[in-house]
Amino acid sequence: MRARALKDILLQLENAAAASGRPAPRLLAVSKTQDATAVAELAAAGQRAFGENYVQETAVKRAALAGEGLEWHLIGHLQSNKAEQAADLFDWVQTVDRPKLVAALARYRAPDRPPLNVLVQVNIDDEASKHGCQPGDVPALAAAIAAEPRLRLRGLMAIPTPHPDPEQRRDAFRRTGALFEALRAGHPDVDTLSMGMSDDFAIAIAEGATMVRIGTALFGARPPKA
Numbered sequence: 001m002r003a004r005a006l007k008d009i010l011l012q013l014e015n016a017a018a019a020s021g022r023p024a025p026r027l028l029a030v031s032k033t034q035d036a037t038a039v040a041e042l043a044a045a046g047q048r049a050f051g052e053n054y055v056q057e058t059a060v061k062r063a064a065l066a067g068e069g070l071e072w073h074l075i076g077h078l079q080s081n082k083a084e085q086a087a088d089l090f091d092w093v094q095t096v097d098r099p100k101l102v103a104a105l106a107r108y109r110a111p112d113r114p115p116l117n118v119l120v121q122v123n124i125d126d127e128a129s130k131h132g133c134q135p136g137d138v139p140a141l142a143a144a145i146a147a148e149p150r151l152r153l154r155g156l157m158a159i160p161t162p163h164p165d166p167e168q169r170r171d172a173f174r175r176t177g178a179l180f181e182a183l184r185a186g187h188p189d190v191d192t193l194s195m196g197m198s199d200d201f202a203i204a205i206a207e208g209a210t211m212v213r214i215g216t217a218l219f220g221a222r223p224p225k226a
């Protein structure tokens with residue numbers, strides 16, 4: 001059943017990309033609060049990249065699914081005191097938004113592992129309550145990441161204000177796309193713009209997303225956090 005949902009979503013991503021003349025984005029399956037069995041089901045259907053919000057929850061799933069060759073992305077806010085664990089558990093951290101976190105992740109990423117893939121999270125709608133750096137802080141933060149051999153700067157991540165009408169998020173996606181192009185001008189290796197979720201991925205893709213983060217549309221409604 002989940003294999004069917006996966007096929008369906010992949011087709012929708014392709015269609016949305018074709019409609020705007022862009023390459024199909026990568027799918028990040030957001031598996032927060034889903035158990036290891038649900039993840040294994042999607043992995044068996046070919047999905048590799050999974051997104052999680054919590055360090056502890058990921059530790060459990062990653063151990064249960066070791067050997068499956070999965071790629072784990074942190075998409076939740078990271079407290080500095082969890083950076084050591086995160087640098088070990090994750091293949092990507094999409095929520096880097098301050099210099100202190102850059103330094104901590106670089107310090108703790110083990111030398112025998114590939115560099116940790118990092119996205120700068122940008123607070124594109126300037127919401128006081130939200131995490132993410134200000135758009136004007138992106139260049140300095142990106143430079144700090146690029147200077148760390150244990151980190152690999154891959155691009156930007158954004159979560160626009162959840163207006164009830166997804167079409168109202170288009171402007172935020174467009175501004176994030178412009179920031180991404182500006183970043184790429186100075187860092188030609190940058191290749192990832194992570195934006196768009198279950199209810200707005202088509203708009204995000206039209207505005208240049210190269211990775212979409214989809215939970216509900218793949219797994220169904222989330223069970224409550226344990």
Ligand SMILES: *Cc1c(COP(=O)(O)O)cnc(C)c1O
Binds near residue numbers: 199213216
């Ligand atoms: C939960 C979450 C998602 C997935 O949201 P859905 O609406 O279930 O697709 C995407 N990105 C982030 C940062 C999330 O926390």
